[in-house]
Amino acid sequence: MSRPEGENIPRWRESAGDPRAASARAAELVDAVRDVAPLPPDTLLRIKGRVLVRRSFGFGRGFGFGRGLPLVLRLGTLALVVLASVATAKGTMVLWRRYVAAPVVVPLPTPVRVPHAVKHVSPAPVVTPVVAPVVIEAPPVEVAPEPVATPAPEKPAHAARPHRTALALPAGPAVATGPQTEAQLLSGALSRLRQAHDPRGALALLDQYARTYPHGMLQSEALSARLEAVIKLDDRATALRLLDGRATFAGRLGADLLLTRAELRASAGRYADAVADFDRLLATPAALPSADVERALYGRAVSLGHLGRDDRARDDLAAYQQRFPAGKYSAEVSRLLKGTGPQGRP
């Protein structure tokens, strides 16, 4: 490595100049790093041994994973990894939507209290066929209270879907035309129902919701809204049909729907079914709001009276009077209890 004659770039450490100049300082730095200790012979031997061992055992083919593999295998592995990642991501998304994202709270508009749609469904007094003729009214049907703020982790009511089709109304001007999210559609329907007091417009929007989101995550809320609209239209038969096929009533919303179904069944004269629903509700009274317990107790007492099971009816009436002395039905309950016949029947 001889130096040619024509070389005209002086090295920093060879150039004599101002010691404060940058090149002089650079020369000092070069001097500081020029000395390099050689590797000891045993280190050289160790390195050589490791190199030969890596070569002979075949795992010294490269510096990274897969360097020794043919290109096709490497590409295949990469494709498999990508496919697995995509599949995992898709699966995670499905699971997320199914189990985690399902109980979404619907962003409702201003929670406006709606007056109960139907009260005293059976205004015609029914005379119980017992010794003491006691007049008992069927329990009033009340719409499930809004707003729907509690997540309802229950499955969509598949059985209710055919009825939804039957309820389909011609889409009026209330139906939005632009692309809307699931929550927006439902929110619009509720707004139309509770603020504009337009149950038909709300039903049209709910039909649009059912068409757009046949497996939507807000099925329970949509059913609740539809029920409310149908009851506002005083179409109790349709309301009952909507609820009859439903098997699961989980959560706060489920309890509301079950209570409504019980009252609808009682008003339709299906007392045994109504009692079954009331029993189901009152099995866990601690989980129910006080107002729901009040309705359920009164409804069950009335239904039991119609079925001739006076002892249990009287027990419920007594329980009602004890728990809700100033309740909504307290006057009626007092009247029923006073009308107890000689055998102690209400």
Place this chain on the structure above:
Amino acid sequence: MTSTAVRQGPGPEDDEPQRDSASSSASSPLSAPPTFAAVYAEYAQTVARWATRLGGPAADVEEITQEVFVVVNRRLADFRRESRVSTWLFGITAKVAANERRRRKLRTWWVRVVPNLAEGATASADGALEQIEKRERRALFYRALDRLSERHRRALILFELEELSIEDIAAHLELRPGNVRVLLHRARAAFLKAMIACEKEQR
């Protein structure tokens, strides 16, 4: 200069490998290819020195040297002998050292960097004050060097530390001598600029 430190440069021990049996194959393509043992015996120290200089004070010289010779062992049969063995080895060493530097940068935040063996051996022979000054200068040199591009880094090391001629640098970098002069001019200017910036930061 210590007894253990090698005063490297264009001395006879560095020139020799270019003319020995392993490197002479570059000039006679029809001769038998060099064996791994011969290449290792002749160039192991040179590669270690390059690794030290290219990698900086925190470089794991032993690891870099091993990786270089793993590559050499694997590719020696494919070596076309169109260039010198030293050129071929320098190219491999520069790439391995650059990779090692990149990896080191990534892991310095959680792994304590192992100090260079050569640095420790050199420093132990100096006085305490001299050790500190040298260490500071070494650190400053490599801080400035780290701000240079890989091409400038290689050219500067070959010229200022290895003290190779323009022609030899051209052979190592596979460039023409004229291009090397331009490259060196820019590399030196960039280094001085980086050095001044580092000095200002130090103050």
